[in-house]
Amino acid sequence: MSLTLRPLFGCTEAVIDEDISVHRFYQIAHILGNELDVKFLDKEDEFDSISWHFSFHGHLLTLHYSIYNGISIFPTRLYSAKPRENRAVEELSSVLADKLIKADRRMKIA
Secondary structure (H helix, E strand, O other): OOOOEEEOOOOOEEEEOOOOOOHHHHHHHHHHHHHHHOOOOEEEOOOEEEEEEEEEEOEEEEEEEEEEEEEEEEEEEEEHHHHHHHHHHHHHHHHHHHHHHHHHHHHHHO
8 A cells, every 4th residue: 555645737646556456446435435425426437447536525536546557536627626626635545545554454364
């Protein structure tokens, strides 16, 4: 599990995991939906990528999976993202990183 914040097209992208595992994408989606009460608004599934759009504290964000780059979250509006949307990405990625570390520990114990 590696969390990296980096600029992407003028917005903040949180690379949640560079592990190229679609299983990890669905694990993160499960945490978002079941533990953080996120409702996915739109889902785009392609051969080599998945993009699921959702609202977090009133900000439109995207959970993205790419077989080339791993799993990330970024503001859906990319180029026109506002600073508060970038802060929402940072806040959410921090919460997710903690939850994933705890989930990984539970898996090692089991």
